[in-house]
Amino acid sequence: MRVLLTGAGGFIGGVLRRRLDGHELTATGRRPGPGLSVLDLSDAAAAARLVRECRPQAVVHAGAVSKIEPCEADPEGTAAVNVAATGALARAAAEVGARFYFLTTGQVHAGDSPPYVDDAPGAPLHAYGRQKAQAEGLVLDAGGPALVLRVSLCYGFAQDGAPPNFCDELRAAFRAGRTVRAFSDQRRSMLSVDDAAELVARAVESGLPPDGRRRLNLAGPEPVVRSDFALAFAEAFGFPPALVSVSGSRGMLAAPRPADCSLDGRRLWDWTGFRPKGYRAGVRALVE
Template identity: 30%
Template sequence: MEKVLITGSNGLLGKYLVQLYSQQKEIRCIACSRGANRLKQTEGYVYEPVDFTSEEAFQTLVRKHRPQVIIHAGAMTQADDCERNKEACWNTNVTATEQIVKIANEVGAFLVFLSTDFVFDGLSGPYREEDLVNPVNYYGASKVAAERVVMQTAKNWAIVRTVLVYGLADDPKRGNIITWVRDNLRSGKNIKVVTDQWRTPTYAGDLAEACRLIAGKRAGGIFHISGEEMLTPFEMAQQVAKYYSLDAGLMIPVDADSFTQPAMRPAKTGFIIEKAKAVLGYQPISFNEGIRLLEQL
């Protein structure tokens, strides 16, 4: 029976990965995250409370289970937090990745490393896998450094870059653009929504399935995984308002520079996903379908 170890299982992607793998009878899923298990689902997998930034603790975990696949979904991902605390960002995103690569090599595991569209500067999106990276904030820089660690030192690896992941987290404090727009408009509140940034938003279930396909096929190299539609946050919000028949007039279109944020954001990223379609058979849902799916969950 193949064993798959998932880091960051309490996170959004981690939740969807655990859901997906726990349904695979031929897979033994090992989930790990810092502290207690915060997933509502408790069946179908093993949970280990391990901080992946602790080299000794993580090595002990990997040697105990000896997984054939490690999906490294854990990271410090909030760009502003990374800008404010660069040391913590580097330790979590780069140093820990070096340690994970080392133990993955030792046990012969195929490593799937999660990365981001923020490795690009946003001047010429949407991007292909071979386009040159040029981050504009520290989070993106840390992910570029971690990608290089994986490419240069891992024996068997894939890098999965993704864009603006949305889904339903088990933690009620963690919202997403869909629930944020819906809940504010339902309350009759005005919201400011950005019109000059472009992304290809990614449903977390699609991203999890892409990771499963990559791991199952041992498909090495870099993969761009996202939705296909290039949308601004304002256009996303318009779709949410229309779906729920809410007053779109409450939404105020604004430029990104009207917000004061520690970290710069790339203006136009988004991905060209032809490689994922050809190699994996990846086919993402539309953003409107994503809204409908979140309503059902």
């Protein structure tokens, strides 16, 4: 299958790129890298042009400004990437008849009425969530075959030059004997990045859900608060739990976070025939 992947230099995109390697893959990133074509998503017209040139059968859109603070600090600049480019890519995919798979976030929800089903309407608390919710609408209105995947918080170590993430930071701090603050008021259906990529790849290879659903949650089976995840991580790696300083996040972050974004991911597991690991097993697998 001819597949165009954006965000291939990122955390999930990097793993997806390896998983989709058997396909005729055009992998794009913001910066050049081995096997990566450069695509700057702040240029929506260039993004659409690339789709028309490649004429893929599937577009997997994993490129984004994925952190909350930069979206809060520069909502317009980041919307060019998170909203405008997503809409342009989805419309170009519709033009060439490609299926479009969009990685959005469980943080389109306010976090006050979990667990969220696949089609639950969003009520975002921050700019990043609002951008993703708006982009979901553009994808579904583009007129082509499309699937919106609402991704929950993924964990794992950064690979292939992707920037360090919270697991890398936890491990580095614990190794140095430093205490790490971990929030007790954010619950997420966390899943390993490998399992997330496997679910995306299986969706791409399966087509579109036979029940006609156009939004599916991509989530782990065992919602967990971030501080419990950090404690499980410390335990699995043999570090003292006292290195985890548990606290609430109120007043500590530039943008408020939804409290509980637990997502019901069963439809995607059933359709793709793949059930991700719970976080305890996932953390143990990181040690091996």
